[in-house]
Amino acid sequence: MEITRYRKFSTQSFYPAQMGEPEHHIQNDFCMAVRAGNRIFLRGQTGFDLDGNFRGVDDVAEQTEQACLNIKQLLSEAGGSIESVCKITVYLTDRDYRSEAYAVIARHFQGVFPCSTGLVVKGLALPEMFVEIDVEAIIAE
Numbered sequence: 001m002e003i004t005r006y007r008k009f010s011t012q013s014f015y016p017a018q019m020g021e022p023e024h025h026i027q028n029d030f031c032m033a034v035r036a037g038n039r040i041f042l043r044g045q046t047g048f049d050l051d052g053n054f055r056g057v058d059d060v061a062e063q064t065e066q067a068c069l070n071i072k073q074l075l076s077e078a079g080g081s082i083e084s085v086c087k088i089t090v091y092l093t094d095r096d097y098r099s100e101a102y103a104v105i106a107r108h109f110q111g112v113f114p115c116s117t118g119l120v121v122k123g124l125a126l127p128e129m130f131v132e133i134d135v136e137a138i139i140a141e
Contacts (some may be wrong), residue, residue, distance in 0.1 A: 001036055001037040002035075002036075002037065003034060003035070003036045004034070004035045004078070005031040005033070005034050006031055006032055006033040006034070006035070006074065006077050006078055007031055007032035007033065007050065007074070007077075008029065008030070008031045009029075009030060009031065009032070010027055010028070010029055010030075011027060011028045011029075011030065030043060031043070032050070032070075032074050033074045033075075033077065033078045034078075035078040035079060035080075038138055038139045038140075038141060039136070039137070039138050039139075040075060040078045040079075040080050040084065040135075040136070040137040040138070040139065041135075041136055042071060042074050042075070042134065042135040042136075042137075043134075044091070044132040044133060044134045045066075045067035045068075045070040045071050045074075045132065045133050045134075045135070046063060046066070046067055046124065046125075046129050046131065046132045046133075047062065047063030047066045047067065047128075047129060047130075047131070048066070048070075049066055049069075049070065050070055050073060050074075054126075054128065056130075057128050058128075060092070060097040060100050060101050060130040060131055061100045061101065061103070061104055063129070063130055063131050064100070064101045064104040064105060064131050064133070065104050067131060067132070067133045068104060068105065068107075068108040068109075068133070071085075071108075071133065071135055072108070075135075075137060079139060080137045080139050082108065082109065082112055083112055084137035084138060084139050084140070085109065085112055085114045085135055085136070085137045086114055086115065086136055086137055086138050087114055087115045087116070087117075087135070087136045088105070088109070088114050088115075088116050088117075088133060088134065088135050089116070089117045089118075089119065089133070089134040089135075090102075090105065090116065090117070090118045090119070090131065090132075090133050090134075091119050091120075091121050091124065091131065091132040091133075091134070092118065092119070092120050092121070092130065092131055093120070093121060093122070093123055093124060093129070093130050093131075094120070094130065095120050097130055097131065098118070101130075101131050102118075105133070
C-alpha cells in the first residue's frame with residue numbers, strides 16, 4: 001500500500017514561542033494529511049490557516065470556519081472531498097461553544113452524514129484555540 005504525506009512541517013517552526021520561552025521547545029515532524037491507499041487521515045484542524053496564520057482569536061465560529069476550509073483543501077490535495085469523510089471528532093474547550101461551532105460544521109458537512117464524536121476538553125495546544133476537528137476519510141473505489 002502506498003502512503004503519501006502532504007504538507008510536512010516541524011512543530012518547532014509552526015508554533016510560536018509561549019510563556020516567555022525564547023522558542024518553542026518541542027520538535028516533532030508531522031504532516032497535515034496522510035493518504036494510505038484509499039484512506040485519508042487529517043491532522044486536527046484549528047483556527048490556523050494552511051499558511052500558519054491564526055484566524056478567529058476569541059471567536060469559536062471563525063476558528064471552526066477556518067478548520068472546515070482547511071479540511072476541504074487538504075482532502076482535495078489528497079484526492080478526496082468532503083463527501084469522502086466518514087468520521088469527525090470535534091474537540092471544544094467549553095461546552096458553551098457547541099451551538100456556534102456545530103452550526104458552522106453543519107453548513108460544511110450538509111448531506112455528508114459522517115459519524116461524529118464531540119468532546120469537551122480542558123485545553124488545546126495553544127490557549128487561544130477553542131476548537132479542533134479531526135477527520136478520517138475513505139475514497140470510494
